[in-house]
Amino acid sequence: MSLSCLAPHWFSGYDIALESFFAIISLAVALFAIKAYRSTNQKQTRLFAASFTFIALSYAAQALFNFLAISEATESPCSVIELRSAIVLDTLGVLTSISLMTIGLSILTYMTLKTERKRTLWLILLISFLALWMSRNTLSTYFIMSSTYLAVIAWHFIDNYRKHKNSKTLTVALAFTFLLIGNAHMIFSSNNTTFYALSHILHFAAYALILWNFYLVLKK
């Protein structure tokens, strides 16, 4: 269930750079959301900040473990022990990354539900981790689950655009639509190397839009 093994040869290294880029953008959004929360004390902003912190950590973990796995495999490509340790590192990276991303997306989904009941969040988290733990194919289950959450989240931002039509709400709605598409197609092609690269490119488009929105906000 390795992720970096899905990377096509020509894409090797680029995925790590892109994941680092996603981590930095997510962290910047999280830090600004923390600042907004300190000023407004709004629960939704706190949840938003928490979710983006977990998402940033997930990308950082993915980039770090991918880097370590590639380093291990290329140092002694003929050594079985080195290759085994690369696979262990890769699997550990995938598990850490999808766990952190599941927490982040669960919190973001809970935020869009706008409910006061904390039990709803615990229920979403419990069901999510039970599904991952009990699944025979953790990666496929993760892509199905995260795509479902992203569909709910993307709908929230599309609805926000319908209510407040301007360039910033449109940018955010488009960004999360790209994230949804980039994630959803992996359900049907989790073993395809080209789709792995395409997923990263779609995520790049999404995070470029999030960065653009961030620039528009700070420019004000």
Place this chain on the structure above:
Amino acid sequence: MNRKREKTEIVHDILQVIRDRRKVRPTHILYKSNLSHKMFLDYIKELTEKDLITETTDKKGIRLYELTEKGHKYLNEYAAIKEFMDSYGLNQEN
């Protein structure tokens, strides 16, 4: 019909009134902020607790409110924070 103001907008309006006059009586804030007496008291309590405004008294013992340093900083950052929250729909009430 006027749309309902969001919480951050009300906070901004109150702080703006206080900044415009430096030291303001509660009645003036109440008049300018267009809030019910109950809501006004709730907001003043919250803003004081968050250290955005501070309460003083003049020589006659009349209560006055003024912005703290944090309040001034908040007003300056308000535009960016509001834009950020609006773009992610974080201002919508339940």
